[in-house]
Amino acid sequence: MESGLTSLLSVSIDFETSHLFFPRIIHWIMAVLFVIILATKTIPFLAAVKRGERTLPILGESMDGFRFFGTLALIVAYFYLMAVVGNLFPYTGYGFLFVSMVFVLLMSLMYMHEWTKKGVIIVVINAIVAPSLVWFILAKLFKITLP
Template sequence: MASDLFDVSIDFETSHLFFPTLVHWILGGLLALILITKVAPFLAAVKRGERALPIVSESRDNLRFFATLALIPAYFALMAIVGDLFPYTGYGFLFVSMAFVLCMSLLYLHDWTKKALVIVVVNAVVAPSLAWFVLAKLFTITLP
């Protein structure tokens, strides 16, 4: 009878779902807490006219805003397309990430000096290359 307390049976068909389910419930609870403590008072202040909705009622740089909204889906779509040209190498991630970092950096670059452009280009080559090397080569993670 005492040995029953120490017997453990694991259902391997569903045991891998325990922690993701637990994390989902915790994240859901935190989301509810944020909505109650931060969003509800903010929306009440907007309704009273004390605050304004971000993006909608503030001035913004439309070129950068809409270019960013276009570059992000293009990044993911092109990563799959280029990745299919070089299967199982991660070159899709590498080449498209280089182009994405370059375009985003140039989009948000204010002072177009020779030094700034060199830094942008070096960063666009080095940062994705380093990420690709660490993920694809050191940790052997499959990249698109």
């Protein structure tokens, strides 16, 4: 009786694949949620488009080309310059810090509709404080190496 209870309470862990347990669960949950979203939102929308009650939002809509292409250019420049500036200050995370400050500033200014003095001051403060806080938490508290 004792050996049966002991085997029931014992746990064996395969360390080569144990780290994949929770990501698999999360992937399946996300897949199920994606199917639910498709069934509840997309299918009725497409049926309304087919009946002529709605139109596809992509067709016939005007596009803000400056913001669209500006965002793409800033993202590409952000990742490229993070490595370049990071190589100037190796193993300090300053590449992440300085480039993130500029990135947040330019993105915020690009998406501001009205440039008021108060709005620009808030954007500048946010561009300095938010990346600095993230850099401090990741690089100093958690000792995560940043570019």
